[in-house]
Amino acid sequence: FCFYKFFRSFLYLISFNKPSFIFLDNAKYFDIFKKKNYSNIYKYDNENYSKYLKSLKQIKDKKYIVFLDQDFDHNFEFSLRKVKLSKFDSKLYWKKIDFFFSKLEKHFEYKYKIVIAAHHRRPKKDYPIKRKFIHNNTKNLVKDSFLVLGHHSLSINYAIFFNKPILLLNTKIFNLHTFTRKNSINVLKKKLGLKVMSIDNKISFNKKFLERIFLIDKKRYIPYFNRYLGFNFNETKGQKWDVISEVLAKNK
Secondary structure, X not given: OHHHHHHXXXXXXXXXOOOOOEEEOOHHHHHHHHHOOOOOEEEOOOHHHHHXXXXXXXXXXXXXXXXXXXXXXXXXXXHOOOOOOOOOOHHHHHHHHHHHHHHHHHHOOOOOEEEEEOOOOOOOOOOOOOOOEEOOOHHHHHHOOOEEEEOOOOOHHHHHHOOOOEEEEEOHHHHHOOHHHHHHHHHHXXXXXXXXXXXXXXXXXXXXXXXXXXXXXXXXXXXXXXHHHOOOOOOOOOOHHHXXXXXXXXXO
């Protein structure tokens, strides 16, 4: 990490050429580049937000709970390393997850089954537990769900777009993988006012805790979107490749 920070600072020092075009999908980075007096900045919609805008139809009955898989079993970044430093046990992780699912379904008297929105990198038929994994349909699964479960997946953005209640799941074994997991969960908790539940301890649900989960704080959801996921909620700046191709065509 220290080497990376030093190397990046060095690159900034020796870089003299400014980019001809800058394309951004959120206000946070727009403000950063504006402060540096860049004028050639173009806005476009976050890709997940573009999919959301296309699917503003009547939401179906909410008959299930969706879990956002992050495929920790086949971590892409870790696979690139020559030395495997992680002691993360994916079998133990899924055992804890499956146990939590069973307890949650039982609490709701089996009215809501849990389905898993499979990560796009997860190989088909490579399922660590005997539950339903659904590929390539995360947006609709979130849209029509009763509750969204996850850690810090980018797919949580869909839950924000569709104003869905979110419960974040944490476990100590993430510390054997990378500390960014814990940090990312804490950021979402703080920014969105979400509840976090540990899957390490004895799983129990009380009425007050569940009531707090289902209290969606729109006063946090919308500002979070306007800062980190876009510019103004329910307003479009154009789909990414439409904006890029138009700008490049005008500046041949």
